[in-house]
Amino acid sequence: MLTHQFNPYSACTSILVGKNASADGSTMIGRNEDSRAAWAKKFVIHPHTEFDAPQTFKSQDADHPFSMTLPKIRAKYTATPEWTPKYGLFEEDGINEYGVAMSATESAYCNPRVLAADPYVQNGIGEEAMVTVTLPYIHSAREGVERLGQIIEEHGTYETNGILFSDADEVWYMETGAGHYWVAQRIPDDAYAVVANQLAIQEIDLTDHDNYMYAKGIRNFVLDNQLASMDNGLNFREVFGTADLSDLHYNTPRVWYGQKYFTPNVDQQPESFDLPFIQRASGLIHIDEVQHYLASHYEGTPFDPVGSGTDAEKHTYRPISLAKTQESHVLQLREDLPVATRGIHWLAMGVAAESVYVPFYAGADDTPAAYQVATEKFDPTSAYWIFKHVGVLVDAHYHELHGDLQTVQKDLAVALGHHLIVTDHEVAALTGDQLTTKLTQANQKAADIAINAMQALAADLITKSTDMSPLNYNTDLNL
Structure with a gap:
């Protein structure tokens, strides 16, 4: 993996939990939306709408004028848009009327070698539009990956991102790489994953279509541009991702702390490029434990910014919960419940460590x-x-x-x-x-x-x- 120019102002932390890894059979996806310390968010519910003709989405981001045609039927969905659409909608997270959840995005970096072969597309899709043009039009997590993947292949993207999808049965994590390529992996039902601003997906089994999806032509792209031999398959993290000093202080410690919290018996180090993407917990995971992780800041270690470590230790690693969090959410889809009551949009406005996760039924038709x-x-x-x-x-x-x-x-x-x-x-x-x-x-x-x-x-x-x-x-x- 190669290095990148580090940008400290676009960052999130994500968690995904399979249904058999959770205490109550729920699937759960969650993320901290980290950008600016004072950048207000709304919580809204868009109604089910049927238009007479297909609609056109046009981004309000002047630097990235993405546009595309949308279907005539738009499902009801929850979302957390920004206080102003000037720089884009950034609806970020929600659950639709079909019981499908989506969170976008986990910002990441693609290395220069890959970008040279397939540069970013400046009028392609980015984080600000992904929920808006995807979530209201999908009936399953798998369909969400397929739809967004098709958009990226057709229109391109101007940034590298991770996207979380779930329904009552499956949890998927999708990552984009370069201008038009992407992969996705289903989180095993008995597993969880935590992600922190790095491309995380490792080995892609190109023959296992039940658990992996990917862009058309990705194998030939890798081979034609001498990015990897593919003799041992495709390790997306190694081929498309980054690994440098900033990762070891900004990204990997958050993954280390999450795996230390849910799987305390593993012996791992915070500055490691070998932390696995897929991990198994030592016990079943409860909703409050997912929230605790997203609200954490290395408690119980010398690296806690408000703990008892030395000044150097307290400022060594970027914490999970920090002042620049706009909102934190956990999208919980509970098993064996009707779709109207299945989805709970847990939302903590502001900094999760200093806020409260409030449970909202996605089946409602309005927000407070x-x-x-x-x-x-x-x-x-x-x-x-x-x-x-x-x-x-x-x-x-x-x-x-x-x-x-x-x-x-x-x-x-x-x-x-x-x-x-x-x-x-x-x-x-x-x-x-x-x-x-x-x-x-x-x-x-x-x-x-x-x-x-x-x-x-x-x-x-x-x-x-x-x-x-x-x-x-x-x-x-x-x-």
Whole structure:
């Protein structure tokens, strides 16, 4: 593998869990959307729409004027677009009415040798459009890979990305390489994978079409450009990816920590290029453990930025949860449930370590009003800014106030988990409009529980912080 020019401003961390690796038979895909410290997100539900004629998608990104024709029928789907479409939609993550989930993207790099043979296409598809032109038009995770793969082969892409797909049965991870090539691997049902801004997929079995998919002509592309001999198959990570010093400090430690957390019996090092893509957990994985990983920052190691290590140790590796996280999500598809109640879009606005994952039923037809407000500057009516506000207050006096935050986070995890269980029972016999209405009301209640608690916490933190000013002195109260 070759080196790349490192860009620290586009980064995410992802996790994928097969149905037999999870405690309740769910498939789960999750990701931290990391870009800017103050860049608000919305949470919306696009309705099922049937147009009279095919539609045209045109990107609003002036640097990458991608466009394509879309089908006449657009399924309902959840999404988290940006506060402004000026640089693109960036809908990022969602679950559609057919029970298919998608998260895009995990930014990565392709090495110069491959790019020389197949350069990026500046008016091709990029992260900002992928969910919008894919998720509303697919009926399975496998179909999602196929559709996006066809788009990339036809239109090209201007960047390297990883894309997560799931339905109730299968979980797929797809990676793009160069301008027109891609591969995808099904995560084994009994396995999980964590990914951190590097091409991760290893050996591709070109004869196993049940578990691998890939671009047409990829074998000839590799051979014709002397990228690899293919005598031992195709290792996508080695042929298309990167491996340099920045990877060892920015990327591989996050994978190491995830595998250390879920599979503590493995002996691995944070600065290793040999960490496996597919891994098996030591026990069944629960939804809160997936959330814990996405909210983590090397707790229990010297590398925790707010831990007890030396200053050098605390700043050695890029943490999983960090100030530039816009939102963190886990898309859970639960087995043996009707499609309307199967999908739970867990969403933590802002920095996951200082936020709360709120469960939203994808079968609803609207989102709470506070989640539809997203502005460039602080707005106390915006869910994004409400959660972000708490994080900023805690950061100002982290060690003094973090305990207050943890208490509220634990209380909310209990309250929201109970709310989900109760709602599941209440809607079990409902169908049609009655079910949709009840799920929409349940989502509003979940939002109210979380937002009210965080607003109350913010008030307490402000009150406590008033006596933490550097302009302070032990005054004589009798004077």
